[in-house]
Amino acid sequence: MIPKHAVAIRDFTKRYGSFEAVSNLTLEVEPGSICGLLGPNGSGKTTTFKCLIGLTRPTSGTLDVEGAPVQPETFETLAYVPERSALYEWLTVADHLEFNRRSYKTYDSKRANELVDLFRLERKKKVGKLSKGQHTAVALVLALSIRPRILVLDEPASGLDPVFQRSVLDLIIEAAAGGATVLFSSHQIGQVERAADRVAILKNGKLIVDGTVDSLKGSEKVVEAIFDQAVPAVDGLANDPRVRRVERSGRILRAYVKEDSDGIARRLNEFSPKNVSILDLNLEDIFINAVGGEIPMVKGDAA
Amino acid sequence: MSYVQFLRLRKALTIYGIVVGGLFLIGLTVGHSPDAVFELSDGSYHTTQSMTSIPMSGLLFFAAWCAIVFATVVSTSLNKEYDGVEMVWTKPIARERLAVFYILLDFAAIIISFLFAAALSVLAIASIGASKYLTVDSRTVPTLVIGLGAAFMWYGLVQGLTAGQRGRGSMVIGISWGAAFLLILLAEATSGISPPIHLLSTIINIFNPLAYFSSYSLSNYGAHSSPVLPQALAGTEMRSVLTWTIGILGCAAAIAGWKRLEV
Numbered sequence: 194m195i196p197k198h199a200v201a202i203r204d205f206t207k208r209y210g211s212f213e214a215v216s217n218l219t220l221e222v223e224p225g226s227i228c229g230l231l232g233p234n235g236s237g238k239t240t241t242f243k244c245l246i247g248l249t250r251p252t253s254g255t256l257d258v259e260g261a262p263v264q265p266e267t268f269e270t271l272a273y274v275p276e277r278s279a280l281y282e283w284l285t286v287a288d289h290l291e292f293n294r295r296s297y298k299t300y301d302s303k304r305a306n307e308l309v310d311l312f313r314l315e316r317k318k319k320v321g322k323l324s325k326g327q328h329t330a331v332a333l334v335l336a337l338s339i340r341p342r343i344l345v346l347d348e349p350a351s352g353l354d355p356v357f358q359r360s361v362l363d364l365i366i367e368a369a370a371g372g373a374t375v376l377f378s379s380h381q382i383g384q385v386e387r388a389a390d391r392v393a394i395l396k397n398g399k400l401i402v403d404g405t406v407d408s409l410k411g412s413e414k415v416v417e418a419i420f421d422q423a424v425p426a427v428d429g430l431a432n433d434p435r436v437r438r439v440e441r442s443g444r445i446l447r448a449y450v451k452e453d454s455d456g457i458a459r460r461l462n463e464f465s466p467k468n469v470s471i472l473d474l475n476l477e478d479i480f481i482n483a484v485g486g487e488i489p490m491v492k493g494d495a496a
Numbered sequence: 497m498s499y500v501q502f503l504r505l506r507k508a509l510t511i512y513g514i515v516v517g518g519l520f521l522i523g524l525t526v527g528h529s530p531d532a533v534f535e536l537s538d539g540s541y542h543t544t545q546s547m548t549s550i551p552m553s554g555l556l557f558f559a560a561w562c563a564i565v566f567a568t569v570v571s572t573s574l575n576k577e578y579d580g581v582e583m584v585w586t587k588p589i590a591r592e593r594l595a596v597f598y599i600l601l602d603f604a605a606i607i608i609s610f611l612f613a614a615a616l617s618v619l620a621i622a623s624i625g626a627s628k629y630l631t632v633d634s635r636t637v638p639t640l641v642i643g644l645g646a647a648f649m650w651y652g653l654v655q656g657l658t659a660g661q662r663g664r665g666s667m668v669i670g671i672s673w674g675a676a677f678l679l680i681l682l683a684e685a686t687s688g689i690s691p692p693i694h695l696l697s698t699i700i701n702i703f704n705p706l707a708y709f710s711s712y713s714l715s716n717y718g719a720h721s722s723p724v725l726p727q728a729l730a731g732t733e734m735r736s737v738l739t740w741t742i743g744i745l746g747c748a749a750a751i752a753g754w755k756r757l758e759v
Contacts, residue, residue: 246586248582248758267588268587269588272586279579279583280580280583281583296497296588297587
């Protein structure tokens with residue numbers, strides 16, 4: 194029986210002594226989807242990944258991959274790219290590929306060679322002599338060369354230049370198009386917005402945003418007013434219960450609106466702006482709104 | 497799955513071969529003389545001309561010493577994996593099974609290091625035209641069993657102490673050598689040491705691989721007035737069993753510690 198969720202994390206808590214790294218996290222990822230995990234440093238992303246793949250044990254809760262906790266056999270179809278390099282500095286790129294070939298039945302040498310060429314890696318070069326970005330590239334080659342059904346990537350584009358970052362996103366999207374489920378974290382919100390169809394934002398170990406990118410973007414609006422002169426004082430706008438926050442930048446005023454964006458637009462029109470428009474939030478707005486203050490969880494539609 | 501450990505051991509054996517082989521070559525070049533003097537295991541001195549027999553146990557004793565040094569060098573193989581643990585623990589193999597593979601590979605490498613040193617010893621004897629005097633004496637088998645046992649025991653103890661922790665493997669190896677010699681000195685001292693401390697050191701020496709092996713040293717075999725181990729362990733069979741048992745227990749503890757480790 195095919196499980197409904199490729200990854201199912203339920204009521205997961207991880208404590209280190211008195212410090213709670215992750216608190217009561219529930220996150221379910223559908224097969225074939227791309228879920229981006231966002232959050233500031235120390236928000237619990239890496240801890241969640243480590244518990245999911247069994248590198249550390251949860252304090253409570255369950256973390257299942259394809260319907261069961263991770264077992265050694267799970268890694269025939271699950272590939273993990275850690276945040277920090279776990280490669281052997283004294284081995285060459287070719288040695289690492291050979292290690293993978295000997296370890297996986299599903300290893301695809303043709304695919305591995307394509308990826309090595311894509312990232313312009315030198316096969317005979319020792320990993321210790323590679324740059325940080327090339328370390329990441331080798332880790333990605335190893336992960337993708339086994340054609341995994343589940344990909345868990347912790348900061349997969351870390352240290353890569355913009356061109357290779359784009360390549361990594363393309364590979365993630367391509368893997369998902371081929372049926373793989375991707376769970377990845379990133380500090381680059383643009384990357385997540387481009388690749389992910391589902392976003393979860395963690396803050397202090399708690400899930401504060403979870404939903405599809407489209408539903409989250411549509412959940413709030415930005416009312417943007419452009420004035421000819423300096424932005425006038427709009428009494429009480431920041432305290433309006435319909436408004437989350439107000440930003441002023443030169444002659445532009447932006448109100449981040451939780452509800453009744455038309456009403457807020459009408460109110461701004463009273464100040465005779467040059468133009469007033471109602472825009473969708475972008476993911477960066479959602480992220481800043483979420484982690485910028487003590488905000489209750491925003492729940493978007495599930496995929 | 498243990499391909500990386502195979503490569504690591506291949507590298508270690510290559511360095512070991514260069515060092516031990518180099519030392520042999522230097523020894524042969526400098527010391528090769530028709531009047532070379534040899535000290536045999538019974539404490540007697542001979543030249544090539546006066547020699548009547550060269551006991552095999554003496555060569556094996558030397559080979560076992562080399563294997564002991566090599567065993568301690570490779571004894572932190574599980575601990576060393578900590579830096580790349582995300583790589584090895586996300587392979588489709590159970591951690592304990594992987595640990596067993598590592599230990600078996602290490603053990604095979606220890607035996608190779610022993611055989612290599614033994615072969616070099618035989619070559620050295622042959623190069624001075626004395627191979628006809630080489631004889632299998634009564635201490636050959638005990639030296640082989642206890643020598644390799646001491647190497648495996650040391651390996652198991654360090655592996656057991658380090659596999660379940662992050663880093664500090666080299667530090668443990670260094671301390672183990674210092675502690676081993678110190679305990680031997682304390683147990684061998686016949687004056688200036690109070691009897692309780694002497695007794696305590698002989699008891700602690702049960703976990704000291706050198707204590708099992710020192711009784712077979714070429715110069716002092718059979719001449720111990722102050723045994724470094726409790727009298728109950730004087731028998732060869734008992735010592736053989738203990739070295740291998742402690743080695744196996746150390747490896748079992750290492751596997752359990754590695755399995756429990758979190759990163």
